[in-house]
Amino acid sequence: MKFLGAGLILVRALVVLFLVTFMITVLVRLLPGDPVDTLMPFATDEGREQLRSELGLNINIVQYYFRWLGDFVRGDFGQWYASTGDGGGVPIGQMLGVALPRSLFLMFYTMVFSLALALPIGIFLGYRADTRIDRTISNAMFALSSIPSFALGLSLVYILGLRLDLLPVLGYVPFTESPGEHFKSMVLPVLSLSVGLIAGFSRLLRVDTIATLREDFVTMASSKGLSNGWILWRHVLRPSSATLMTSAALQMGGLIGGAVVIEIIFALNGFGMLLNTAIVTRQYLAIQSLVALIAVAFIFFNLVVNVLYAVVDPRVRSARG
Amino acid sequence: MAGSGTAHLRNNDEVVLDVRDMVVEFRVGGGLVVKAVSKISFDVCRGETLAIVGESGCGKTTLGKAILQLPPPNSGDVIFEGTNLTKLPKEQLRSARTAIQMVFQDPISSLDPRMTVGEIVGEPLWIWGRGSEADREAKVRELLNNVGLEPELVLNRRSYEFSGGQCQRISIARSLALEPRMLICDEPVSALDVSIQAQILNLLQDMKDRYGLTMVFISHDLAVVKAVSNRIMVMYLGKICEVGSPDAIYSKPTHHYTSALLDSVPVPDPTRKRTAVPLQGEPPSPVAPPSGCRFRTRCPAATEKCAAEEPQLREVAPDQFVACHHPRS
Amino acid sequence: MAKQRRRPLGLILSTGWLSLCLLAAVLGDLLPLPAWNDFDFDNLSAPIFTNGHWLGTDPDGADLLSGLVHGARVSLGISFVSVLAGSIIGGFLGVLAAYRRGWIDAVITMYFNVSLAIPIIVLTLVMVAIFSTPKFDGSSGGLPREMILVISLTLVLVPILGLLARSSALSWSGRDFVMVAESIGMKKRAILWTHIVPNVLPAMMSIAFLAAGIVIVVEGGLAILGAGAAPGASWGSMLAKNQSYFTIDAYPTLVPAAVIALTVMALNYFGDYFRTAIDDRESRI
Numbered sequence: 048m049k050f051l052g053a054g055l056i057l058v059r060a061l062v063v064l065f066l067v068t069f070m071i072t073v074l075v076r077l078l079p080g081d082p083v084d085t086l087m088p089f090a091t092d093e094g095r096e097q098l099r100s101e102l103g104l105n106i107n108i109v110q111y112y113f114r115w116l117g118d119f120v121r122g123d124f125g126q127w128y129a130s131t132g133d134g135g136g137v138p139i140g141q142m143l144g145v146a147l148p149r150s151l152f153l154m155f156y157t158m159v160f161s162l163a164l165a166l167p168i169g170i171f172l173g174y175r176a177d178t179r180i181d182r183t184i185s186n187a188m189f190a191l192s193s194i195p196s197f198a199l200g201l202s203l204v205y206i207l208g209l210r211l212d213l214l215p216v217l218g219y220v221p222f223t224e225s226p227g228e229h230f231k232s233m234v235l236p237v238l239s240l241s242v243g244l245i246a247g248f249s250r251l252l253r254v255d256t257i258a259t260l261r262e263d264f265v266t267m268a269s270s271k272g273l274s275n276g277w278i279l280w281r282h283v284l285r286p287s288s289a290t291l292m293t294s295a296a297l298q299m300g301g302l303i304g305g306a307v308v309i310e311i312i313f314a315l316n317g318f319g320m321l322l323n324t325a326i327v328t329r330q331y332l333a334i335q336s337l338v339a340l341i342a343v344a345f346i347f348f349n350l351v352v353n354v355l356y357a358v359v360d361p362r363v364r365s366a367r368g
Numbered sequence: 369m370a371g372s373g374t375a376h377l378r379n380n381d382e383v384v385l386d387v388r389d390m391v392v393e394f395r396v397g398g399g400l401v402v403k404a405v406s407k408i409s410f411d412v413c414r415g416e417t418l419a420i421v422g423e424s425g426c427g428k429t430t431l432g433k434a435i436l437q438l439p440p441p442n443s444g445d446v447i448f449e450g451t452n453l454t455k456l457p458k459e460q461l462r463s464a465r466t467a468i469q470m471v472f473q474d475p476i477s478s479l480d481p482r483m484t485v486g487e488i489v490g491e492p493l494w495i496w497g498r499g500s501e502a503d504r505e506a507k508v509r510e511l512l513n514n515v516g517l518e519p520e521l522v523l524n525r526r527s528y529e530f531s532g533g534q535c536q537r538i539s540i541a542r543s544l545a546l547e548p549r550m551l552i553c554d555e556p557v558s559a560l561d562v563s564i565q566a567q568i569l570n571l572l573q574d575m576k577d578r579y580g581l582t583m584v585f586i587s588h589d590l591a592v593v594k595a596v597s598n599r600i601m602v603m604y605l606g607k608i609c610e611v612g613s614p615d616a617i618y619s620k621p622t623h624h625y626t627s628a629l630l631d632s633v634p635v636p637d638p639t640r641k642r643t644a645v646p647l648q649g650e651p652p653s654p655v656a657p658p659s660g661c662r663f664r665t666r667c668p669a670a671t672e673k674c675a676a677e678e679p680q681l682r683e684v685a686p687d688q689f690v691a692c693h694h695p696r697s
Numbered sequence: 698m699a700k701q702r703r704r705p706l707g708l709i710l711s712t713g714w715l716s717l718c719l720l721a722a723v724l725g726d727l728l729p730l731p732a733w734n735d736f737d738f739d740n741l742s743a744p745i746f747t748n749g750h751w752l753g754t755d756p757d758g759a760d761l762l763s764g765l766v767h768g769a770r771v772s773l774g775i776s777f778v779s780v781l782a783g784s785i786i787g788g789f790l791g792v793l794a795a796y797r798r799g800w801i802d803a804v805i806t807m808y809f810n811v812s813l814a815i816p817i818i819v820l821t822l823v824m825v826a827i828f829s830t831p832k833f834d835g836s837s838g839g840l841p842r843e844m845i846l847v848i849s850l851t852l853v854l855v856p857i858l859g860l861l862a863r864s865s866a867l868s869w870s871g872r873d874f875v876m877v878a879e880s881i882g883m884k885k886r887a888i889l890w891t892h893i894v895p896n897v898l899p900a901m902m903s904i905a906f907l908a909a910g911i912v913i914v915v916e917g918g919l920a921i922l923g924a925g926a927a928p929g930a931s932w933g934s935m936l937a938k939n940q941s942y943f944t945i946d947a948y949p950t951l952v953p954a955a956v957i958a959l960t961v962m963a964l965n966y967f968g969d970y971f972r973t974a975i976d977d978r979e980s981r982i
Binding site for chain 3: 067070074077186193197201299303307326341346
């Protein structure tokens with residue numbers, strides 16, 4: 048029976064996926080200006096015709112959508128057109144191969160780092176709830192998390208990068224080139240993005256810890272040999288992991304958005320930069336594929352979290368049954 | 369138990385509410401259907417208080433709401449003073465509703481937290497444009513007085529400033545604003561402290577006398593119901609078990625479920641002996657009720673006949689009806 | 698759940714700062730400051746308190762203080778208008794979906810979910826791009842930039858605010874007093890306006906503050922991405938404009954960044970305070 052519920056979630060996600068990608072197709076079509084002129088102002092007539100058919104301007108939008116969809120699922124994301132000469136483009140997939148890993152690293156590190164820090168902080172705050180240190184730290188985190196990540200990023204660059212010259216400010220170093228430099232170049236971006244997440248997660252954990260303490264701890268007090276810390280760790284973590292997962296999924300959207308801006312500030316040349324350039328220079332195919340990619344990743348992520356949540360948490364299952 | 373039938377219907381001029389073959393079912397997730405009320409018929413005579421009693425989940429609340437068509441039953445008829453409410457078009461139903469009012473279980477949730485007490489009690493009058501504003505205010509004060517609240521003190525306050533008992537009084541005042549002829553009380557005292565329960569029950573009785581109301585009183589608590597009702601209908605899992613006068617039901621319950629319910633009523637008498645075998649097992653799910661008699665899975669006297677054939681209500685004593693193949697004697 | 702009782706100090710500070718910003722936005726023109734886009738070529742990148750420039754100037758010679766004052770009007774204006782419009786439209790759709798249910802609900806919720814499948818900044822970016830005509834010199838013809846931003850932001854806010862309105866309306870619709878209203882003979886539309894909307898409003902108001910903060914941040918992000926208001930006109934575009942000189946002179950970038958941060962902090966605090974106040978009241982109900 049629980050797989051029926053999970054299956055339903057899957058179907059819904061697929062429907063949303065279709066609608067989103069179709070909406071993107073429509074939106075991109077709405078971009079003003081003549082695509083052919085914008086992308087290849089100096090092309091020959093044949094070049095134009097070819098471009099028209101590649102962009103699907105000669106067929107209706109629904110046909111175009113399905114054609115694009117077919118390409119998309121096979122990994123053909125289209126071309127990036129150079130405006131000089133006769134066009135001919137770089138396959139977007141290739142560009143993604145360079146840009147995407149950087150963005151993925153950034154988000155992965157941010158998530159891991161945030162969770163790693165939020166766990167001890169949150170539990171500690173819950174354990175010491177309503178004491179002065181709790182209030183001070185909680186308020187400080189609330190204030191810090193309100194600062195937009197780009198403002199934080201700039202401040203960190205100023206203090207740690209320019210003034211103290213501790214860390215590199217711009218640019219990205221791939222892991223394969225030099226692990227040390229790679230991590231150093233990621234520190235500031237990850238820090239900027241993490242503050243908000245850490246604040247959010249630790250607030251959650253704090254609340255859960257307080258609740259757990261109230262229920263279990265009193266009965267657990269009689270069990271010998273187990274230190275408070277150990278009980279806290281095991282008894283808060285399991286029920287909290289579900290809430291954390293959902294929260295992580297919710298925060299993903301903001302994280303992606305924030306990452307796009309951070310990438311520009313720190314000149315990481317990742318996915319965000321690619322997308323931004325595409326939009327500004329009206330690379331229609333690129334915009335469509337890139338935004339679709341984000342949407343797919345986002346929906347997929349949410350889907351995984353939803354399904355896991357439904358399977359893992361017995362309360363959710365029985366409430367629906 | 370739990371069967372249906374029409375033997376208990378009186379079919380005379382005094383019948384104010386006549387419910388025939390009511391079925392209420394609703395879907396829950398996963399394609400399942402909850403059979404809350406399964407083909408029940410009953411009637412209420414003028415000036416009578418009919419108590420509908422049963423465990424939670426037996427469908428009594430759904431039944432109460434269905435009388436008011438909130439939401440309307442899946443099938444069956446609800447005939448109030450000659451008018452079939454189930455067949456009425458929307459507009460006429462709206463005005464027909466003014467003759468039947470309902471008091472709900474949760475006193476606080478029944479009141480809009482944004483409105484003052486004066487606005488709440490006066491709202492029905494305002495909707496139907498009864499009288500001028502001055503008239504309405506006078507009427508609101510009168511109603512508040514009747515339910516034992518001091519108008520000056522409560523008119524401009526909001527619901528969250530009052531206790532459960534007081535909120536229930538406000539609800540009752542509001543329900544009487546349109547001078548209905550029938551009042552359906554859905555567990556009106558279940559959410560209140562025992563000491564307040566008596567007060568509210570007395571209040572309801574007063575209002576009934578003062579306004580000449582006919583009442584349907586829904587409760588899970590047989591003790592509460594004894595003092596206020598003229599007739600008792602015991603329900604289980606969407607079906608009727610037993611119908612009769614309070615005296616008969618209390619002194620000589622013929623249905624096994626009724627006697628089990630009575631036994632569970634706390635009585636401060638340590639020497640009292642239990643006369644019936646306590647209920648066994650868990651109540652079955654209303655999604656998949658047992659075949660035949662729905663009570664058979666928990667009944668000490670169940671036989672094969674009980675699984676095969678649904679018992680119908682029949683008279684076992686003057687004005688006492690039971691739906692059971694093997695009633696207690 | 699333990700509710701953090703915020704110290705009133707935070708409330709005073711937040712209200713003070715927000716009032717200051719509002720005053721600047723409304724009365725800005727009356728202040729004896731040079732125009733925000735006046736370039737004082739004699740005083741480039743001037744530090745604080747130079748030659749009548751209270752906060753100094755940026756590398757183009759534009760006075761920072763008047764830039765902030767003008768930016769207050771633009772940033773707060775965009776934020777206020779888009780949140781208001783988004784709340785009205787989103788609120789209406791959300792409440793409608795909640796109360797009518799059935800296929801209306803299905804369609805509206807699907808629209809909300811689909812829109813939310815794309816992160817805010819990305820969606821706004823595309824929206825802005827749609828509404829502005831491309832010119833390779835960076836400026837745009839057609840609608841003024843600020844209006845484009847307002848429209849795009851409103852469109853993006855509608856699903857978020859709408860989902861909130863819907864879930865709030867749903868929980869209120871389940872309350873007994875709604876059924877009571879039906880039982881005393883109230884029409885559905887009347888129930889909606891008299892009973893449900895007034896109860897949904899407080900929740901929406903507290904979210905409105907938070908949303909305003911988000912809008913300011915998004916506006917800043919958009920400016921950095923090159924899609925914000927005219928350079929130097931809003932806080933975000935001030936930041937973006939000066940960001941290219943960051944390594945030479947970080948100060949003109951940090952100033953609008955600080956102002957944005959403070960404003961968002963104040964708005965978040967306000968919204969949170971409001972929300973706890975409402976939660977407290979409603980937990981008693």
